Amino acid sequence: MGETYRKPHAIMIALPYQGHITPFVNLAIKLASKSFVITFVHLEYIHQTLFGSKNEADLFSKERESGLDIRYTTISDGFPLEFDRVLHSDEYWECMLRDFPARVDEFIAKTMDSEPFLTHFLIADTFYTWLQTIAKKYNLINVSFWTEPALVFSLAYHLDLLKENGHFPCKDNIDEEINYLPGVASISSKDLMSFLKETDETTIVNKVVPKAFEQVKRADFILHNTIHELESEILSALNKIQPNYAIGPINFSKNLAKTITNKSLRAESDCINWLNSKSPGSVLYISFGSFVQTSKQVIEEIAYGLLLSEVNFIWVVRSDTVGSGDANILPNGFEDEVKGRGLIIPWCDQIMVLSNPAVGGFLTHCGWNSILESVWSGIPMICYPLSYDQPTNRKLVVDDWKIGINLCDGGSIDRNTVAEKIKSLISGPSSEAALKHEVKKVNGILENALGADGSSEKNFDQFVNELKAKLNCGNEEVSTI
Ligand code: UDX
Numbered sequence: 001m002g003e004t005y006r007k008p009h010a011i012m013i014a015l016p017y018q019g020h021i022t023p024f025v026n027l028a029i030k031l032a033s034k035s036f037v038i039t040f041v042h043l044e045y046i047h048q049t050l051f052g053s054k055n056e057a058d059l060f061s062k063e064r065e066s067g068l069d070i071r072y073t074t075i076s077d078g079f080p081l082e083f084d085r086v087l088h089s090d091e092y093w094e095c096m097l098r099d100f101p102a103r104v105d106e107f108i109a110k111t112m113d114s115e116p117f118l119t120h121f122l123i124a125d126t127f128y129t130w131l132q133t134i135a136k137k138y139n140l141i142n143v144s145f146w147t148e149p150a151l152v153f154s155l156a157y158h159l160d161l162l163k164e165n166g167h168f169p170c171k172d173n174i175d176e177e178i179n180y181l182p183g184v185a186s187i188s189s190k191d192l193m194s195f196l197k198e199t200d201e202t203t204i205v206n207k208v209v210p211k212a213f214e215q216v217k218r219a220d221f222i223l224h225n226t227i228h229e230l231e232s233e234i235l236s237a238l239n240k241i242q243p244n245y246a247i248g249p250i251n252f253s254k255n256l257a258k259t260i261t262n263k264s265l266r267a268e269s270d271c272i273n274w275l276n277s278k279s280p281g282s283v284l285y286i287s288f289g290s291f292v293q294t295s296k297q298v299i300e301e302i303a304y305g306l307l308l309s310e311v312n313f314i315w316v317v318r319s320d321t322v323g324s325g326d327a328n329i330l331p332n333g334f335e336d337e338v339k340g341r342g343l344i345i346p347w348c349d350q351i352m353v354l355s356n357p358a359v360g361g362f363l364t365h366c367g368w369n370s371i372l373e374s375v376w377s378g379i380p381m382i383c384y385p386l387s388y389d390q391p392t393n394r395k396l397v398v399d400d401w402k403i404g405i406n407l408c409d410g411g412s413i414d415r416n417t418v419a420e421k422i423k424s425l426i427s428g429p430s431s432e433a434a435l436k437h438e439v440k441k442v443n444g445i446l447e448n449a450l451g452a453d454g455s456s457e458k459n460f461d462q463f464v465n466e467l468k469a470k471l472n473c474g475n476e477e478v479s480t481i
Helices: 018-032 044-051 061-065 089-098 100-114 131-137 150-157 159-164 204-216 232-239 272-276 296-309 350-354 368-377 390-400 415-427 430-450 455-471
Strands: 008-013 037-043 070-075 119-125 141-146 221-224 244-246 283-287 312-316 342-345 359-364 381-383 404-406
Touching: 008 018, 008 100, 008 455, 018 037, 018 070, 018 119, 018 141, 018 368, 037 044, 044 070, 070 100, 089 100, 089 204, 100 119, 100 131, 119 131, 119 455, 131 141, 131 204, 141 455, 150 159, 150 204, 150 221, 150 232, 150 390, 159 204, 221 455, 232 244, 244 455, 283 296, 283 350, 283 415, 296 312, 296 415, 350 359, 350 368, 359 368, 359 415, 368 390, 368 430, 381 390, 381 415, 390 404, 404 415, 415 430, 430 455
Parallel strands: 008 037, 008 119, 037 070, 119 141, 141 221, 221 244, 283 312, 283 359, 312 342, 359 381, 381 404
Antiparallel strands: none
16 A cells, blocks of 8 residues: 555644735745645734625635635634724733633644644744644644744844843843854844843733743744845854744745735725836835834924925825824824925835835835845835834844944934935935945845745755655655545
């Protein structure tokens, strides 16, 4: 009798934020194209945000038509659909920490029961605190997917070392060199992730991160949405402990069918005609990502800085940019004053905007996806990190790769500096040419990594081969059920 072939089946659960969902969706499609069966799981409220009340709507219908076996389903997070998860994010994550694992457990058991002829395994975002516990219970291989830079991963992975050296929690006002982390040549304590600098260790993020990183130490495979050449020493150091694979930026993988339409959680404004009316390199694009908030004062200084700079701009001002829910966060009369040269929108197709020839710079909060998208489009950045991983990401952009400048070198933001930095990036002479030159170089590294012989493609193939071997799925050619 030949060996029985059971197809490998990934049950994938993404974190419910735009910057995590997009890489997860693309990872699902990429794995499906390597003959994996996928069950992609969204939280019910994310499905509702994407499709409204169309319950039967399916994120992957086009992929299935093209022959990929991607199933799509939802799981409840236990909250009513209308609950505001951004406004009450602490309460939300306390419950996610306490109650969600039991829901996932039940869901996994049901899914496994309903598909007895597949070899199941789990893929979840590294920030989830239940992946290895549930995988162990059901004897499943598990893959942790990290959607931020390897530098940030490494810092969180070595929390014990940071603690031993008095850098976790780390006082916000100290500037000390940290040079004891494997693979991290040197980083200043001021560039640590914001949550490492919180003196209150009981904040929700300080409950989630240590727990999640205890779990990841038992992961069978760790995937990173980064590029080996850009973070090689860190990844090599991590590889001495566990199998890590840099497979990014997955959103730009060459062989992905660009069919997913409903991946954006917000309605996109069309700015193409406006952009096409502007001269090459003359527009600054401004966005602070999908969920972080800032103060009305910061928004005002940026607005007055834009007025003084006289440059063209597109500014994404989300309705929840300022926590108060205040819809009028721009100075009175601002929109009239910038008519013709400034476009203020609630959301857009960011990659389409960044890759338009009219765009010459990106004022960004340094979310990792935004950085990758800027590099992919060859656009230098002005960095204004707000929280989480963003201060650490800024170090990579400004200090290490030299493809961006700081918006303000001290703590506070003022309109004159904003105007000066914007003007110099969009229409300044020599130093900005150097930035553009460097961003082209990093863009080349990214393009090479994604080529057929590039590191990200090779790492992905190696991951797939090692995963299939570990899953012990048998040989597809031998026999099928
Ligand atoms: C956060 C973290 O800061 C980030 O580093 C991490 O990897 C994911 O969680 P976020 O703050 O949303 O993410 O920033 P970012 O990673 O840049 O992701 C935002 C995404 O939203 C990008 O893919 C961007 O293209 C998209 N976006 C943003 C739009 O499509 N339209 C917009 O108008 C603004």
